[in-house]
Amino acid sequence: MTDEVVGGPERPASVDWATSSFAARFRTAPDSPVALVSFVRTGDPLADGEPDPQPLADGPPDPQPLVELTTIGHGRFPGGYRHVDTTIGARLRYVCHDTEPHPGGSPTDVTGDGDPAAAVDGTDLWFRIVQEDATTGLRTVSVFRARDGVAAFQTWTVVSATAGRHVLDAVSSFTTGAFSVDSGADVDDMTLLHADNDWAAESRWRTDPLREIGLARIDRDAQHHPPRSRAVVQNRGSWSTGEALPIGVLSTPGYALVWQVEHDGPWLYELGETRRHAYLLCSGPTDQEHQWTAVVTPDAPVTSVPVSVGIARSVDDAFGVLTAQRRARRVLRPVDQDLPLVFNDYMNTLMGDPTTAKLLPLIDAAADTGADVFCIDAGWYAEGHWWDTVGEWEPAASRFPGGLELVLDHIRARGMQPGLWLEPEVIGIHSPLASTLPDDAFVQHHGVRVAEHGRHLLDLRSPAAREHLDAVADRLFGTLGVTFCKMDCNTMTGPFPGMLEHQRALLAWLDGVQARFPRLLVENCASGAMRADAAMLSRLHLQSTSDQQDPVLSATIAAAAPAAMLPEQAGNWAYPAPSMSPDLFALSLVNGVLGRMYLSGHLNEMSAEQRAVVDAAVAAHREVLGIVGSAVPVWPLGLPAWEDPWVSLGLAVPGGDLYLTVWSLPGGPASVSIPLPARTGQPVSVTPLFPTDLGSWEVSWEPSVGVLHVGDGGTTPTARVFRVRTEGADTER
Template structure:
């Protein structure tokens, strides 16, 4: 077996090159020695087409006939890119596997026909990795509205069927499959996972970087196992596409990282996300944004309600002020959206009066916008042609009182360009909260495509529209929201500034969302709502603010109704947050108590840097309690709150490399600590 080892960035990839298909048989940190030998028989690429399925037949996407028949042609190394070309001799199918070295490795497949003829593709993997064993722990996360980032651990060996394996018996054909359907890329599960080997210091992490349908699966083979990553499939997503010499196809990109344990993999994923992010100069600003929605106006803004909020937000030190949903509508607005003109009843003297107040305080104005939908009762629905919308069999797709724009359409894009350009030009808008509360279903068959491929093309057109928008408006910041974090992926987040991590309104339930978010998202992009409520206890008020500090504090609440003591506490929280912001885009996450789960009583998140770390702790039960964290001894000081008046203090004690924390508060409480290495 000829071996190709390719080292770039933090990883070394090992490929088998011989008279069979190319196989990826090793993904390790460049500094790590070779570990167990992965299955050397698992092809790097799996591909199915009509007339060319699987052998043997299963629900799995491995053992594809075309994948087994691919043969190595050549490979090319150019700078930090590796391209491996294979061809299938009977059909003329050519597959180029592309690897881009960043912090980890980014990979995808480019598929074409080498000559006449056509194939109707029904599946193409972005990447398949051979595994040495399925004796591993799988970390993955459920995701749903107001209950995002719910991570769990499963022993993979207990998920996959374990049957007799020897030369006279078959290997189990079971799989652990995770599939996303429709346009919410994280509507049910996150496109992220980690495998931690149970018998060796080795862990493998991945993310699928697509804003629509995707699929990954793990299974066992005779000599190990496999991890398969892909975009939409025919079996799961009604996706297929015709491939000819003139119509090539490129899969969605995925990223791989490796480490020795869970925290090292998530640190590597953090570095990889920073490497793929298209960070513009305006992104360096990292402002504190006040938004009027959560626990505040909740979609009912008016001049009378907004002006005192704007004054109060400026007084505590907010940099941006975003007017959320409802600014464009009189009465019920759900199924009438689309024109995006300011309401004249909500703003009798015009929206300009409110925007001018924001500008007067030196803040940047922002607006909520749901650009991809048109209400079925909106006059715009009749003005735009059917081609502007996602359709099935010629009829517009309608969900929850909305039609869904098709961003492949020139008319749809012109409508959105005109809308955004008008709002920026008329009001000086510097921030948009782009929301998306309506799913597309499986897609659109417009132009004779499969439903899944129509959706894939729309997803990619949306990304292209965002790119063009930011090119025209380089000073514009955009928040990504989809009923909270229902579209939290790195196709979107490689482009956008901020991600709303939830719509959750209960501070105790927001704590695990904040703590687990860095497993899926850069901390400098994680927009955590901090919405203190006037009249609550000092600990409750503090708890709500702590939720926002280890990320991007997204401020809300009736600041104009708060007492001077409450406002002072908010100012103190913003001061503490801004200190974190100075280092935030260099910090990496770790979880001293393990990756937080939805029901944990104690939750701990560390954001670690070379010189300073911030440790956020939540205790979600009433009464005294102690917890010990395995941490390297360091200097420790309260970061927030620092004024302990009326707060029962926590105590901290070091024993060797362990920190014991005790709280005597009679109610749930939270703190942020600053740790520095002793000089």
């Protein structure tokens, strides 16, 4: 990028950037920092087929700056806990902009997050805008990239110095107040859709008015200052989604702004008010929340974490945009397109106690059911108690008298690929490696190794740590020929110096392993979904959605999962047990049909009738696998709350069928009306996909209002998967 001002020597008052799906306007006035003042959809037809113009707005006279950053010695004015009102952010001034691809360099030069998708790609549309602070000599580059046809962009900030040494303690990846003008709504009318996330209680979505989650209404004119309250959603430790999901939807009727922070470590987003409007700020770690600082010098720029931001007209539309953006930014290798059905021996089955004698009959039963992969879960390396002794990842001889190779060969002989559970980033505090690896191989805080849950965490910035992990990978994926890895991480650390660089080194290590072993599929797991972030999901094959062992509680998690990840990556446990009632047995399988069924359970101990039900569920799932990579998730009853009695998830095939799962859970009425407005006035057939027998369920379609009426026949908990088809429509795919 050159410093030449695009458009000639006169500094433009604003610059626009447009794709086929959105348009953005940046104010570039000479006496104020650059601001994104308008971000609107383009090219969308209205109900009558006419295009919706949605013109760009010029914004308020004092818009929210695009970049906010603080250094030691240059903070905020007025002061407070918010990450806006920064003195450097207010002093930044437009230098230039361009729309050229990044001029070479490695992928980490582009995003700093080790993202292979960040390399220059001819399908990407780029926009970059440069600002500088004359007082400190700090320069920022706001980088945007998008794909035609997707109403979203990915963005991040690069901070560099023309002179001196600057200790950066916060930098935004994205900040705007454009939604205040574009939506035409006041803060009083805005709501935030967001999700708490916890072990075995993932994806607990809720909608809150901004006034009820921290934005207090004050008399701004009387105070002569903007309010200083804020609404913050954040994660503080090495589990990137251990507290909350890094996703939000800000909505008013007819308008929705959606975003996700794309980092495998700490992050935050905050919402607040300016003197006249409101703002959204997204960032990675900060000093205030996460004890993070970074030194910026002329030779050492700092790059923020990426954020994706999309524009939509409703909450469902927002997740459709986010789904398209996730697909556009995912590194999809040829092997990822196979979508194998995985059987895993852990959940409610062997529970970390595999042996040759236990595995062989399970392998045979999984093969008979049609599984493509058999994954041996935790415990294969353990002679006894293993939690705090892990790290060497050598097979336990006592568990496999003929060697682990015998079991792996049996998996292959039955036509399946072998998989192993692995927790590569940890070393047990009583592992021999805790004393043989050098100190710099471990995460340290104040010169002391961090120990959590009986483990030390490897610091992936260390050559010794990476050498150890590479040796493990070469042995398991090379010598043993394992082609599926369930990569777990059950240890969460708090903040430590260098966490951002460590997390980026982890991503780079994963990229290297998959480059060396191109047929390897990696499942992302961290005590379920405690690290289900877009940085990991952009490069890994499958995401564990939970460690929840109760199929009834798993239903809500499975239903909400595609809001946090692609449906083709949502690994939902399906663990039927021989002792279950027929309805619960079927429900446990229903949980896995829409998305990626992650099968478990004692198949070898089931009756012929029960095995037939499992086979029917697998057949239904195979049909869904044919469309899951192009389908868009929808929630006709809204995203489920944690204890909703009726829950529904749909996968809509563009121009085709709707695959709809409906769960009836304890505590609710015997029937529900499910709105399907896109099919109003049309003849619709509703066919049970699984179980294929409606049983006590009753289903009727009311075309005049576009509502599907469903009753459970008085039985609960119970669930069904339906195929909804508009009669006479062309359903070829």
